[in-house]
Amino acid sequence: MYTTLISAPQLQALLQSGQPCMVFDCSFELMQPGAGEQQYQQAHIPGAVRADLDRHLSAAKTALDAASGGRHPLPSRETFAAWLGSIGFGNTMQAVVYDRQGANYCGRLWWMLKWGGHEAVAVLDGGLQAWQAHGGATETGPTSKDGAPASTSKYLLTPEKTALIATEKIANQLGHPSQNLVDARGTPRFKGEVEPLDPVAGHIPGALNRPFNLNVDADGKFKPAAELRAEFDALLAGRDPATVVHMCGSGVSAVPNLIAMEVAGLGRTALYAGSWSAWCSDSQRPMAQG
Known part of the structure; x- marks a missing residue:
């Protein structure tokens, strides 16, 4: 398997x-x-x-x-x-x-x-x-x-093997050491210098930035596990990998970071699927730039 x-x-x-x-x-x-x-x-x-x-x-x-x-x-x-x-x-x-x-x-x-x-x-x-x-x-x-193939079947759901985090939980645990956000958007978007897709530019306060394309080499393959581990260790700077919640603009490009952490032997971490596009939809939520 x-x-x-x-x-x-x-x-x-x-x-x-x-x-x-x-x-x-x-x-x-x-x-x-x-x-x-x-x-x-x-x-x-x-x-x-x-x-x-x-x-x-x-x-x-x-x-x-x-x-x-x-x-x-x-x-x-x-x-x-x-x-x-x-x-x-x-x-x-x-x-x-x-x-x-x-x-x-x-x-x-x-x-x-x-x-x-x-x-x-x-x-x-x-x-x-x-x-x-x-x-x-x-x-x-x-x-x-x-x-799609012509045949059909019945797929039976079984207990979730991943953690999906809602906006409310992100807000309630903002700044708490039990939650460390890793944002996979490109650095200019993360800093709020440009924003081609969402109505507000910036990031959630306290989030770390790791663009998703850093996980692969020039040939498009994931970097070796040891190299990925060293890079995530440097990013987290002592933070517990189990506390990581991945995000991006809309919860899609966040997943390569999640996969990379698993390849690196750092466990299966959580996903904030709503990500920045959900977070910034409420102007009352805290936002940061730079």
Whole structure:
């Protein structure tokens, strides 16, 4: 069972083994929401199911049962499980998720599957680029209607294997040593120098900044565990890793930091999925710049 990362050679062996497995293409471009679908149509791992951030991994804007706030609210666990069943994903399957964007978007599905109680999910290290570099085949067009297999199943939710933190808890524990926020946005956004997406620029007071792209090397693969551990140790400066809560703009690019900490042997940490977009929606909440 793969639970954090899987290499391209390991995925090839897994697919050849005949073990129950489903591969998900989560490619997405935040400023061009339709680009991920085009990328999938142009080339994807054979049989890969399309998992779109807006259509499949976020709640509809009209949803009353969203599990978080922010620009990309989480769907309820029940809605998510219904989607998994509709594409034929079952509880005994190994899931492998990938994108073309340094694990920025496939990490969302990795986290959501853990949240649904599914431990057997791994990120393809290096994404589609690593798969192709290793000689992996690709195909074009949809696998079937909407890129999903025709068969359906019933996915049964089991106890959550991740911690989802609500805005109210963030506010109540602000400044307390039992909660240490790590913000994955780029440093100019974190400092409030620019803000292309949300109505207010800045960050939650006391948060630490670690841009999510620091977790990967030039080849798009996660850095070695020892290197990641040294970097997080330096960032936390003696703070207990178990107190870390990850955030970003809307809870998506925060997940690579969460995965990196787990790869580094620092445990599975928590996610504030609403993130800055939820926090800054109330002008009464404290905000900082610089």
